[in-house]
Amino acid sequence: SQTWLLFHHEQYNSQCDQDLSENGHQVCNEAVCVGPAPTSKSYLNMDAIMDAIRSTGAQAVHPGYGFLSENKEFAKRLAAEGVTFIGPDTHAIMAMGDKIESKLIAKAAKVNTIPGFDGVVETADDAVKIAQQIGYPVMIKASAGGGGKGMRIAWNDEETREGFRFSSQEAASSFGDDRLLIEKYIDNPRHIEIQVLADKHGNALWLNERECSIQRRNQKVVEEAPSTFLDSVTRRAMGEQAVQLAKAVQYSSAGTVEFLVDSKKNFYFLEMNTRLQVEHPITECITGLDLVEQMIRVAKGYKLLHKQEDIPINGWAIESRVYAEDPYKSFGLPSIGRLSQYQEPLNLSNVRVDSGIQEGSDISIYYDPMISKLVTYGATRAEALSKMEDALDNYVIRGVTHNIPLLREIITHPRFISGDISTNFLPEVYPDGFKGHQLEVGNRRELLASAAALYITAQLRSQKVLGNLRVSSTPVECTHWELCAELGEGLYSMEVEVDGGKVEVSGQWNLASTLLPLTINGTDRMLQCLSRDASGQIVLQYLGTSFKVRVLSKLAAELNSYMPEKVAEDTSSILRSPMPGSVVAVSVKPGDTVAEGQEICVIEAMKMQNSLTAAKQAKVKKVHCKPGETVGEGDLLVELE
């Protein structure tokens, strides 16, 4: 974060091989390699990190978020070496880091808590018993983990067992602590959290809320501050309870108290994150406070500068988490690759992009697939949203599949715009899965016209041969083109007149540029040309979604109708990896008969375990993978008969 340099703190930045070449050294004065790419050997390897701290002579450590940021052991070891941990005291981390203890403390501090059972869960049978006592549905998650990591929802005994197994495994691989928590699951809730800031002198403030209800698989996707849902009374009540809790554990530093809020504005304490949250920038935007700066001040022992009445809500801020994910698969399955081209929309005002990568970076299977946090700010929510649209359209990401199509659809959806959201927003709005932007007639015309115009530009440019030519070049002078464009199914014929016509497309035609700023029938649109090939295939990103358009001359289109369809392979009897990752378990062997929906193998990618199931009842013909193996997207895993 920028504040680092501001303070000229002798800080260290833990890095591992995988990242050494890419992030960190842009902001930090030193980068230290802490080990190979797997997190258990680098960022989660305390010995390696302690070595790094000693070797750099660092006086303070800011742990960021994730990894060891809420690890009490880590904080203890730092304290033992006399290194300042920029964060709360160890006892607060311990108290709040343990989901069970934190609830007891919250109850004692008169904070509303969710009805549920608090206790360590040892076995799957225990988990079922507890779940039955609480009553379904229940939520199972890692005691040590934050966010949605390792969290499953179970509606019956069987799902409880499965959830127990998955969650404990995930908890172990991500946090090195496989304890779990089971509690009542509140249907249709909003996830709203309060940012608190406390010093070492008993002062604590609440810095308003963040609305984080837009989630997929219990991980946040779009956040905003403030929430459209809270009135000032509720906001104050939540803020005051959050501060009570912070004071109850003598909290010092920035922290977040998460609440579930139901449709009647009843709110329940969920957990407290004793670290800086990923989505902290939106709070910074509306309050004008720099949270990292405040954390460092508090760590140095200074008193808070502000009083509660000094904390404003100025304007509106939205954050989109840009992930390297395929949004068309379960709202986002991890993808990997090399960022062949990468350009953040920093040319726009009121846009902030926090990222640790740059052009040329590799997105690997070892980390969370987040590319960046894209934050926009405006005097009103509408302004911030419109800025977000522009920012998403101007964001150039090539080489990995990303979730910008989904982000743009969310922030332009009428339900989101009206503030009618819950944590079930995505499955409710897209019950059959996300399918990308659905084009209406007018938009379709715009898209096709743009593609055609781009095609013509490329054609005209091909005729521009420079230099002295021995044999003169005589291109056909063409001012009127008849083209056919194919988009999905069906043919759309159109006439493009270079000057005028039904759809007027104009712009600075630069065939080398990734961004394609066009004026279509008087409306400014930012399109992106993702690819363009000799056979007329043009892939355009339009309204966030990429569309494959094939533009052919009228003649080529006519002749193309004689071309046979190539037969695609039958996919029901083969199981391919939907994403890159490593094989955790293979549950079948050749000769086994599997039922439809039966688990065949488990792939772990970016700390998420994904169970792959049979598409039909069949006999297993061949198994192409082994546990522990690394597989790429589309790799053949198992063949059925």
Place this chain on the structure above:
Amino acid sequence: MMAAFSVARSSCGLINGLRVSFRSLAPVKHGAVAAAALQTSLLPDCRRYSVGHLSVKERIDMKRKAALVGGGQKRIDAQHKRGKLTARERVELLLDPESFVESDMFVEHRCSDFGMEQDRNKFPGDSVVTGRGRINGRLVYVFSQDFTVFGGSLSGAHAQKICKIMDQAMTVGAPVIGLNDSGGARIQEGVESLAGYADIFLRNVLASGVVPQISLIMGPCAGGAVYSPALTDFTFMVKDTSYLFITGPDVVKSVTNEDVTQEELGGAKTHTTVSGVAHHAFENDVDALLNMREFFNFLPLSNQDPSPIRACHDPSDRLVTSLDTIVPFETTKAYDMLDIIHAIVDERDFFEIMPSYAKNIVVGFARMNGRTVGIVGNQPKVASGCLDINSSVKGARFVRFCDAFNIPIITFVDVPGFLPGTAQEYGGIIRHGAKLLYAFAEATVPKITIITRKAYGGAYDVMSSKHLRGDVNYAWPSAEVAVMGAKGAVQIIFRGKENQAEAEAEYVEKFANPFPAAVRGFVDDIIEPATTRKKICRDLEVLASKKQVNPWKKHANIPL
């Protein structure tokens, strides 16, 4: 069909090949070839006319009309049904609209045996469409074999038409594109047909290195006929509908007892991945022709013309920051050379030649600041980017094409050496490796070399090194120019020494960096990867006027 047999059986050598291909193809696709001469019922109605009462003008119109439908609507429909376009449709799609100027539309075959002399067996233009036209305004000569007329079989007249446009292409200096779709020799014509092939072969050879020649195989091409594409500079194929082989599956079965399908024996996949006969394969006719237009844009018209320059939107001084991190720290870790190429060239536009064959070397065309360049790069992702027999031959042929047609060569080097092993030695890696060495050494076009990482041993010398008249040779900071890697070197230099690790470290310190080469002037500069594009573009501006002449010789003697 029997007639076809008897003609061919009495022949030998090359003809044998022709017969075989013909026979093996006949049941599948070529039933019409020989049958057309014998059965009137298959002939189109439009061709049955008497000319006695018509004026010359009417006869001209009639002939022209007949020429345009080739073998008739039925056969055109059959061609379409196979997913193939007709000869004329192909020409129309390949060339700029209305730019085609046809020649020899009235030429007819001169065969009088086996009933061929009858009117109904005469097709104006015979089984090939020839002429000239423009691709994006640039002149090109084209022939397109017409499968609807006697299965596209090659008659004396057919060959004569092709030879005529090839001769014209040579006199004006313009490329020749051949669209091949022929069942083989016109068996009814016997030796006349063979003579026709030889006439074409001779012209292919004489035109080699004078004008670019490109073959696009869009149907069968078998027996002796395959040698025309083989003599041209580039052979492209259409997936699933094109075949190239000397003898068909039936003869293979009878001679070697191998069971093989046409597709396995000579389909696009075989020739682009296994044999290396074809340089690229495309999905279908339309795809292939549109790509041919794109490919043509890269080529100069002849060896008299400079490498073409197209208007360029990509800034020549663009810094490519992503290259600063592309070479991994571990020298054993692979990366994709294509990432480097795409990032450096104009608009990430790279037309790769033989993308699926000998993938340890990458060759293809791109543009730098609008000017066509040939790119050669070792591919660390495949077999560590080592040079072996196939990659040497692939690289050598490409380099020679570029040199023949004034296309500057940019070479990206990351090569651990030549591939060891009996398979390679017995296969003649010495002889084949020499081809690449020869090609680079002989080339007088601008040569720019960038050593991205390893440049070990003899392979360093081969890959367009300074010593082979490289004009500009750069090293990235990650470059290591050395006789071999640290491990191997240490085992020789410090044989028996106890602390091998220490020795290795010493070697790495001394040799695993660009300095040993830089202090000797073997590389001109050590450059930041991000500046590579900018530097190459500037160098090319200067080198545009490069003049270098090899000693006079009748012709050189490349180790074949």
